[in-house]
Amino acid sequence: MFGVGLSLSFSDFMRVVRHPQAFFTALTVQMIALPSIAFLLTALLPIPVELKIGFIILAASPGGATSGFLTYLWRGNVALSLSLTAVNSALTLFSIPIVVNLALHVYLGKSTDLHLPFWETVGHIFFITIIPAFLGIFLRKIRPVFAERISKPAKLIMLGLLAIVFAVKLFGNKSMGGTGLNAQDILLILPVGLIQNAACLLVGYFALYYMRAPHPARLTGAMESGVQNTTLAFLIAGNLLGNADMVKPALVYSMFSFWTACLFAYLANKLAGKDTSLRH
Numbered sequence: 573m574f575g576v577g578l579s580l581s582f583s584d585f586m587r588v589v590r591h592p593q594a595f596f597t598a599l600t601v602q603m604i605a606l607p608s609i610a611f612l613l614t615a616l617l618p619i620p621v622e623l624k625i626g627f628i629i630l631a632a633s634p635g636g637a638t639s640g641f642l643t644y645l646w647r648g649n650v651a652l653s654l655s656l657t658a659v660n661s662a663l664t665l666f667s668i669p670i671v672v673n674l675a676l677h678v679y680l681g682k683s684t685d686l687h688l689p690f691w692e693t694v695g696h697i698f699f700i701t702i703i704p705a706f707l708g709i710f711l712r713k714i715r716p717v718f719a720e721r722i723s724k725p726a727k728l729i730m731l732g733l734l735a736i737v738f739a740v741k742l743f744g745n746k747s748m749g750g751t752g753l754n755a756q757d758i759l760l761i762l763p764v765g766l767i768q769n770a771a772c773l774l775v776g777y778f779a780l781y782y783m784r785a786p787h788p789a790r791l792t793g794a795m796e797s798g799v800q801n802t803t804l805a806f807l808i809a810g811n812l813l814g815n816a817d818m819v820k821p822a823l824v825y826s827m828f829s830f831w832t833a834c835l836f837a838y839l840a841n842k843l844a845g846k847d848t849s850l851r852h
Contacts, residue, residue, distance in 0.1 A: 575726035577708020578719050585651045594780055594789040595655060601779045601797055602660050606631040607671045609771050611678075617764055621679040622817035625672075627768060629805050630822050632671040634660040636801035637700055638830060641730065646837035647847060648791035656796050658702055664804070672808065761824040769829055773798035773836045787844045791837060799833050802826040 588595055610631035614624035635657060643653040676682055712719040776797025780790040802822040809818035841848045 574704040574708045575723070575730045577705035577710075578712050578723045578726060582709065582713065585655065588649075588651050588655050593783055594649070594652060594785040594793070595659075597779055597783045597785070598652070598656055598776065598789075598793040598796055599660060599663075601776055601793060602634055602656070603663060603667055605775050605779070606772055606797060609775065610768060611675070613764065613768055613771070614679075617767075619760065619764060620817065622815060623761060623764075623821055624679050625675045625815075626805075626809055626818040626821035627764065628675040629668075629672055629808050629818060630800050630802070630825055631768065631772070632664075632668045633801040633804040633808070633822075634664055635796040635799055636661075636803070639795045639799040639833075640705070642795045642799060642830070642833050642837065643792050646791060646795070646834070646841065647788060648795060648837075649786075649788040650792075652789055652792045653796060654702065654705055656792075658698075661698075668804075668808065672813075757820055758824055761821055762828070765821060765825045765828070766832070769798055769825065769832050772800075773833065777836075777840065787840075787846060791840055794836060794840065795833055798836065799829050800825065802829075 607628060610628045614627055635653070640650065640653045640657060642648075644650050708719075773794045777790050777794035780793040785793070800822070802825055805822035806819055809815055809822065838848055
């Protein structure tokens with residue numbers, strides 16, 4: 573996120589403030605449309621109730637550092653992405669308990685006194701996402717030549733670190749931070765996850781298309797909607813609810829959503845006649 577911040581200036585955020593329609597449209601999609609999609613899909617598809625609740629928890633978890641990085645790589649509106657992350661992360665403290673309790677009531681006939689740990693949640697978002705990005709922005713403002721000089725090596729480091737994270741998730745065992753899923757789990761969850769992912773990407777993009785937002789904002793809406801904060805979903809399902817089965821949808825989703833988002837961004841840029849290469 574520090575590397576992402578090196579590509580931004582404070583004037584980028586002022587453009588978001590002056591033209592807030594895209595921001596509020598994307599925020600509405602994240603807060604209302606995505607949980608609605610998950611409730612609809614889980615009502616229609618024959619999967620165990622714990623997995624249904626897991627998919628709803630996933631949909632209620634907003635985009636985080638990965639969606640911001642993807643927005644940056646594929647030439648979306650990065651300032652809009654970071655603005656959405658900052659605001660929806662605060663709203664999550666209130667929205668997730670409502671959505672999760674509704675899912676528990678619908679599928680298990682019970683509710684729980686669910687409260688997100690305030691400082692842990694805020695710290696996760698701001699110390700991992702917002703603060704490093706703004707440090708990059710600040711460095712670019714006070715030392716623009718130095719910021720430009722280190723931006724290319726920073727991008728290579730970002731890609732390398734991200735590759736390591738995904739390698740651990742895909743191939744590591746539980747003690748190493750991997751998923752520990754078996755083939756049966758993946759075969760059951762993967763088709764549902766792909767449907768939910770495709771629906772979220774499309775709704776995020778076309779909601780802003782309908783509002784006549786420019787293409788970079790539409791792409792940002794897709795990335796923020798289709799790439800969820802799976803770490804937050806792990807926290808809710810695993811730590812707060814203590815249900816390993818509810819964690820599994822987020823685990824499987826984290827294995828493919830980065831790559832499906834990249835494919836979507838490539839095709840969207842190509843169909844819009846935009847540059848289809850990664851930002852360099």
